[in-house]
Amino acid sequence: MRRLGTIAFYVIGVLAILYLALYAYVTLTGHEFDPGDPIHIFRKPDAPSYS
Numbered sequence: 001m002r003r004l005g006t007i008a009f010y011v012i013g014v015l016a017i018l019y020l021a022l023y024a025y026v027t028l029t030g031h032e033f034d035p036g037d038p039i040h041i042f043r044k045p046d047a048p049s050y051s
Contacts, residue, residue, distance in 0.1 A: 026032070
């Protein structure tokens with residue numbers, strides 16, 4: 001169990017470092033990450049009503 005905790009601690013640390021590195025890259029280079037089109041979840045007009 002202790003080993004699992006240690007591995008989880010290192011994984012969280014690596015993710016935090018990667019996030020900070022990405023933030024520094026965006027800040028220093030001036031690039032902007034624009035999200036693409038949002039996912040459109042819709043219901044078909046002719047779908048049956050189950051309620």
